[in-house]
Amino acid sequence: MNSSPPRVLIIEDEQTIVEFLRVGLAYEGFQVEIARDGWSGLRLFNGQEFDLVVLDLMLPDLDGLEICKRLRSVNADVAIILLTARREIPDRIAGLNLGADDYVTKPFSFEELLARIRAVLRRRGRPQEQPVVAAAGIVLNSATHEVHKNGEPIDLTPKEFALLELFMRHPRRVFTRETLLNRIWGFDFAGDTNVVDVHVHHLREKIGDRAKRLIRTNYGLGYSFRPDDDESLA
Amino acid sequence: MAWDIAFDPMMMSRWRKSSLRTRLTILYVALLVLLLTGLGALLYWDVKAFLISSTAVRLRAQAKPVIERWLMDVQAGEAATQFLLSIAASLARDLTSRDTTALILDHNGAVLANGRLLPEEPLPAPVDPERVARALAGENEITYSVMVGDQHTMVLLIPLRPQPGHPYIVGVAQLNTPLTAVDQILWREQRLIIFGSVLTILLGMAGSFWLTSSALRPLRRMTDACRRIAAGDFSERVNLPPRHSGQTRDEVVQLASAFNDMITRIEDTFASQQRFIADAAHELRTPLTAIKGSLEVLLRGSQDDPTNAKRLTRAMYNEVERLSRLTEQLLDLTQLQNGIILHRSLIDLERWLQEEFMPQAHLLVKESHLELRPGEPAKLYVDPDALKQVLFNLIDNAVQHTSTSGNIQLGWQVTATAVSIWVADDGEGIAPADLPHIFSPFYRGDRSRSRLRGGAGLGLTIVKRIVEAHGGQVRVASTPGEGTCVTLLFPVNPVLSGV
Numbered sequence: 001m002n003s004s005p006p007r008v009l010i011i012e013d014e015q016t017i018v019e020f021l022r023v024g025l026a027y028e029g030f031q032v033e034i035a036r037d038g039w040s041g042l043r044l045f046n047g048q049e050f051d052l053v054v055l056d057l058m059l060p061d062l063d064g065l066e067i068c069k070r071l072r073s074v075n076a077d078v079a080i081i082l083l084t085a086r087r088e089i090p091d092r093i094a095g096l097n098l099g100a101d102d103y104v105t106k107p108f109s110f111e112e113l114l115a116r117i118r119a120v121l122r123r124r125g126r127p128q129e130q131p132v133v134a135a136a137g138i139v140l141n142s143a144t145h146e147v148h149k150n151g152e153p154i155d156l157t158p159k160e161f162a163l164l165e166l167f168m169r170h171p172r173r174v175f176t177r178e179t180l181l182n183r184i185w186g187f188d189f190a191g192d193t194n195v196v197d198v199h200v201h202h203l204r205e206k207i208g209d210r211a212k213r214l215i216r217t218n219y220g221l222g223y224s225f226r227p228d229d230d231e232s233l234a
Numbered sequence: 235m236a237w238d239i240a241f242d243p244m245m246m247s248r249w250r251k252s253s254l255r256t257r258l259t260i261l262y263v264a265l266l267v268l269l270l271t272g273l274g275a276l277l278y279w280d281v282k283a284f285l286i287s288s289t290a291v292r293l294r295a296q297a298k299p300v301i302e303r304w305l306m307d308v309q310a311g312e313a314a315t316q317f318l319l320s321i322a323a324s325l326a327r328d329l330t331s332r333d334t335t336a337l338i339l340d341h342n343g344a345v346l347a348n349g350r351l352l353p354e355e356p357l358p359a360p361v362d363p364e365r366v367a368r369a370l371a372g373e374n375e376i377t378y379s380v381m382v383g384d385q386h387t388m389v390l391l392i393p394l395r396p397q398p399g400h401p402y403i404v405g406v407a408q409l410n411t412p413l414t415a416v417d418q419i420l421w422r423e424q425r426l427i428i429f430g431s432v433l434t435i436l437l438g439m440a441g442s443f444w445l446t447s448s449a450l451r452p453l454r455r456m457t458d459a460c461r462r463i464a465a466g467d468f469s470e471r472v473n474l475p476p477r478h479s480g481q482t483r484d485e486v487v488q489l490a491s492a493f494n495d496m497i498t499r500i501e502d503t504f505a506s507q508q509r510f511i512a513d514a515a516h517e518l519r520t521p522l523t524a525i526k527g528s529l530e531v532l533l534r535g536s537q538d539d540p541t542n543a544k545r546l547t548r549a550m551y552n553e554v555e556r557l558s559r560l561t562e563q564l565l566d567l568t569q570l571q572n573g574i575i576l577h578r579s580l581i582d583l584e585r586w587l588q589e590e591f592m593p594q595a596h597l598l599v600k601e602s603h604l605e606l607r608p609g610e611p612a613k614l615y616v617d618p619d620a621l622k623q624v625l626f627n628l629i630d631n632a633v634q635h636t637s638t639s640g641n642i643q644l645g646w647q648v649t650a651t652a653v654s655i656w657v658a659d660d661g662e663g664i665a666p667a668d669l670p671h672i673f674s675p676f677y678r679g680d681r682s683r684s685r686l687r688g689g690a691g692l693g694l695t696i697v698k699r700i701v702e703a704h705g706g707q708v709r710v711a712s713t714p715g716e717g718t719c720v721t722l723l724f725p726v727n728p729v730l731s732g733v
Contacts, residue, residue, distance in 0.1 A: 016524035016549040023542045024531030085519060107523035110530035179535035187533050222538075 006121055007031045007049065011041035011067065012056040012083065021054065024110050025117075029169075038062025045071060045078075051124075052079040052117060055100070057091050065094050072099030079120040083108070133168045135227035136214055138207060140168055149207055159184060160203045167215060167225035176222040196223075254453075255446045262442035266435050274427035281423050285416040286388065290377045293334060293390055293409050298398075300328050301407060305394060310402040315341065318394065318404045322346035329407060330355060337408040338394075339366055346405065357382050358410040359389045369393050369406045379413065386413045452490040459493075468501040513676040517560055517691075521553040528553075563692040566623070567675065570696060574703040576617040583612045583646060583653065591622060595629055599642065604629065607645030612653045614724055620700045627693040628657040628720050635718065636661030652706075652726055658719040664712040672710065673698045697722075 008030045012018050018034055025032045033048065035041035038059045045053065053071055057064030064082065071080060082095045082103035092103050101120045104113050131143035139148045142165055147154045156164065162184045166175070175183075177193035185195065200223055204215055216226050249257065304325045308314045322338040323346075329336030330349030335358045338347045343366040348358060359380045369376050369391040376391040390409040396402060455472045462470045472490040528546040536542040587606060595604055614621075625644070632642045636659045646655045664672060671677045676691040698708050701722050712718040 014520055014524060016553050017520070017527060019549045020524065020528040020531045020546055023536050023546060024527070024534065027531065027534065027536050027542075085516060106519050107526055110527045110534070113527075174538065175535065176538050179533075179538055182533040183535060187530070 005029050005031045006051040007033070008117070009033045009035065009041065009044055009048075009050045009053045011035045011038065011053065011059065013037060013059055014056070017056075017083075020110065021113075024114075028114060030117075038064075038067045041067060042070060046074065050075075050078055052081065052121060054081050054083060054113070054117075056083040057095065058085065065091065065098055068095055068098045068100050077124065079117075079124045081113070081116055081120060133165070135168055135171060135225075138164075138168070138214075138227075140165055147207075154206050156203070156206060159199055160206065163199055163203055164207070167223070168227075171225050171227055174218050174221050174224040180222070255443070255450055258446040259439065259442045262446075263435060263439045266438045267431075270431040270434055274431055278420070278424060278427060282416075282420050285419060286377075286379075286413070289388060289411065289413070289416060290390055293411060294392065296334075297329055297336075297390075297392055297407065297409060301325070301392065301394060302398065304328070305396055305404070308396045308404065310396055310400070314396065314402070314404045319346060322405075325349075325407070327351065329409060334409055334411045337361070337410070339406045339408060341370060341403065341405055343367065343370065343406070356385065356387065356410060356412045358408065359387050361408065362389075365389075365391055366406055366408070370403055372401070372403060382410070382412070386417055387411065388413050449484070449486055452486045456490055456493055459497075463497060468497065468504055471497060510675055514560075514564055517676055518557065521557045521560075524553045525550050560692075563696065566696055567692055567699070570699040570703070574620070574700065576620060576703060578615050578617050580613055580615050581618055581621075583614050583655075584608050586618060587644070590618065591625060594622075595626070595644075598626065599629060599633055603640070604642045604644065607643050609646040610648040612646060612648045614653055616704055616724065617700075620704075624697045624700050624722065625655070625657065627697050631693055631720075632657055632659035632661065632718070635659060635663075648726075650726070652723045654721050654723045656719055656721040658717060660717040663714040663716055663718055664710070665714055669710065669712065673708070 006029075008025055010018060010021050010025075010032060012021065012034075013036055018036065022032045022034055033044055033050070035044050038061045041053075041055070041059075042062075055064055055067060055071070059067070068080060068082065071078060080100040082092065082100045083106060084092050084095070084103050085106050092105075095103060101123070102116050104116060131141055133140045133142075137150045140161075141147075145161060147156055147161065147164065163180065166180070166183065177196045180196045181189060181191075181193055185191070200215060204210060204212060207214065209215055214225060214227065216224050218224055252260075304321055308317050318338070318340065322340075326336045326338045326347035326349030328349075330351070332354060333356065335356050336349040337345055337358050338349075339361065340346050343361065343363050345361060350356070350358060359382050362378075362380075365376050365378065370393065372393060373391075374393060377388065379386060379388045381387070388411050390411075392407045392409065394404045394407055396404070452472060452474070459470045459472045471494050474487060474490055474494070528550045532543060532546055536546065587608075592604075592606060629642060629644070632640075636642065641660050643658045644656070645658075646653060668677075673694050675695045694708075697720075701708050701724075704724055706722055706724040709721045709723065710718065711721070
C-alpha cells in the first residue's frame with residue numbers, strides 16, 4: 001500500500017468509453033490520464049512516466065499501430081494493452097508484433113480489461129497491489145490466501161476473505177451493500193443484500209470484532225473498515 | 235386404342251409426371267410412326283393399283299387382236315350366235331396361255347367353251363352372272379378379282395362385238411389370270427416398307443433421345459447448379475459451351491446464360507448484404523462496449539459516488555440515443571432496399587420549402603445559420619416525405635461538418651431538363667480521398683468526429699437511394715476547408731411540372 005498507485009494512460013477517442021475507463025480504473029486504485037487522440041497521447045507519454053497504456057487502435061489522427069511502435073521505441077518497459085474491434089485480427093497480430101502486451105476486443109467487459117491490466121502489470125513487474133496488507137493486527141496475504149490476527153491464523157470462507165480483502169485495501173471507504181454484492185457475488189447474483197449482512201456478521205465474529213469497531217456499519221449507507229480508530233483498542 | 239390410352243386419366247397423370255425428355259421422345263416417335271404408316275400404306279396401295287391396272291391393260295391388249303380376227307366376218311343377228319357357237323372352242327383356246335385361261339360365254343351368259351386344256355394353265359373363276367349381264371349390256375371395262383382355290387385371280391370381262399364399237403354383242407370372253415406375280419411383288423413391297431419404317435422409327439427414337447438429351451443437358455446442369463446454390467454455394471455457375479464468333483446460342487444456352495447472370499446478381503446482393511450486416515454489427519459494437527463498461531463500473535461501486543454515477547448515466551444515455559438513431563436509420567435503409575414505394579404528388583417547390591420544410595428544419599439547426607436561396611418557380615412531382623427525409627439528412631450532415639458559426643444554404647435551380655436542389659455549407663469539406671466512398675453505408679470520412687455527433691454514416695446512402703428512386707442523381711462537390719455542396723438533380727417531367 002505504500003508504493004504509489006500504477007499510472008495508466010488511456011488513448012481513446014470514444015467519449016463514453018473514456019468516461020467509464022477513467023471512473024472505473026480510478027475507483028480500482030489507478031492513477032488515470034486521458035488522451036483523446038494519438039498526438040496528445042504521445043505528448044502526454046513523453047512528458048510523464050506511465051506504467052501502462054490502454055491504446056485504441058482506431059483513432060482519428062494517427063494509426064494505432066504507429067502509436068504502439070512509437071510508445072515502445074520511447075519506453076521498452078511500459079505495458080501496452082490494445083483495444084480493437086473484432087474484424088481487425090491482422091491488426092491485433094501486428095500490434096502484438098509491434099510490442100503490445102495484450103489486447104481486448106470490443107465489446108469488452110471492464111472486468112476482463114481489469115484482469116488483463118493486472119496480469120500485464122504483474123508480468124512487467126510494475127507496481128501493483130502488494131500481496132500482503134496489514135492493519136489493526138490483521139495480516140492478509142492475497143497470494144497465499146492466509147489471514148492472521150495477532151499471529152493466530154483465522155479460517156475464512158472465500159467470500160469472507162474477499163470481503164475482508166476489499167475492506168483492508170480500501171480503508172475508510174464506505175461500500176454500499178449493493179456494491180459489495182456486485183463485487184463479491186457478481187452482477188448476476190440473484191439474491192438480496194441480506195447475504196452481505198450475514199457474511200459481514202460472520203467476518204466480524206471471526207476477526208474478533210463483535211464490537212463492530214473495525215468493520216463499521218454506516219447507517220443508511222453500508223459498511224466501512226476503520227483500522228485507525230481501532231488502534232486505541234488494540 | 236390410341237385414343238383410349240390418351241384419355242385414360244392414369245396415363246395422363248403419368249404423362250404429366252414423366253420427364254420432358256421422355257415426353258419429347260415419345261411425341262417425336264409417335265409422329266414418326268404416324269407419318270411412316272401413312273406414307274407406307276399410300277405407297278403400298280399405289281403400287282398395288284398400278285400393278286393390277288397394268289396387268290389388265292396387258293391382257294386386254296393381248297386379247298384384242300385375237301378377238302377381232304375371229305369375229306371379223308360376223309353379221310349381227312341369229313347367225314352370229316351360230317357362228318360364235320362354231321368358233322367358241324378355238325377362240326377360247328387362242329385366248330388361253332400359261333398365265334391366262336379364257337371362257338367364252340353366249341349372250342345368255344352360258345359357258346360355250348373353256349380354253350383350259352393343260353394342267354399348268356390357271357383355273358378359271360366361276361362365272362358371276364351379274365357382272366356378265368353388265369358386260370352383255372355393253373360395259374367394256376369390267377375387271378375384278380376373286381379367290382379361286384387358294385389362288386388370287388383377276389377376272390376381265392370383254393364383250394364380243396362384230397367390230398370394235400359395234401352395238402351388237404354376241405357374247406362375252408372371260409379372261410382369268412392368277413395374280414401370283416403381283417402378289418409376290420406386293421408382299422416384297424410390304425416387307426420393305428415395314429422393315430424400313432421400323433428401322434427409321436428405331437433410328438428416330440435413338441436420334442430424338444440423343445437430341446433432346448443434348449438440348450436439355452444445360453437444363454440438367456442448371457438443376458444441379460440450383461441445388462448446390464440452394465445448399466448455399468453462391469459461387470456456383472452453369473457451365474456454358476464456349477461461344478464461337480457468329481454462332482448463335484440456342485434457347486437453352488440463353489436460359490443458362492441468363493440464369494448465370496441472375497446468380498451473379500444474387501451473389502453480389504448477398505455479399506453486399508452480408509457486408510452491410512457486418513458493418514452494422516460493427517457500428518453497434520462501440521456503443522455497446524461503452525454501455526456495458528459503464529454499467530460494470532457503476533455496479534462495481536462507482537454508483538456510490540453521485541458525480542460519477544451522473545456522468546456515466548448521462549454518457550450511457552447518449553450511447554442509447556446513438557443506438558436508437560442507428561436502428562432508425564438501419565430500418566429506413568432496409569425499407570429502401572426492399573424497394574421504395576413513392577407517394578408522389580405535385581409540389582410547388584418554393585411554397586413547400588417555405589411552409590412545410592423550413593419551419594421544421596429550423597428546429598434542427600439552432601447553432602448554424604440555415605438560409606433559403608430561392609430559384610425560379612418550379613414544380614416537382616416527388617414524394618414530399620421522402621424529399622423531406624433527404625433534405626434533413628443533408629442539413630444534418632452540414633450541421634455536423636460546420637463550426638457553430640458556420641453557414642448552411644438551401645436553394646434550387648431550374649434548367650430545361652432538371653430541377654437541382656442544393657445544400658451547401660462552409661464547413662470543413664470532404665477530403666478528395668473520401669469523396670468516392672461517401673455514399674457507401676457506414677462510411678465516415680472523419681470517423682471519430684462525426685461519430686461524436688451521432689452520425690452512423692448512413693445518411694448519404696439513404697439520400698442517394700431516395701433520389702435515385704425518383705429517377706434523379708446526387709452530386710457532391712467539396713473543397714477541404716471551404717465547404718461542401720450536395721446537389722440533387724430531379725429530371726423534369728414537362729407534362730407534370732408544367733414548366
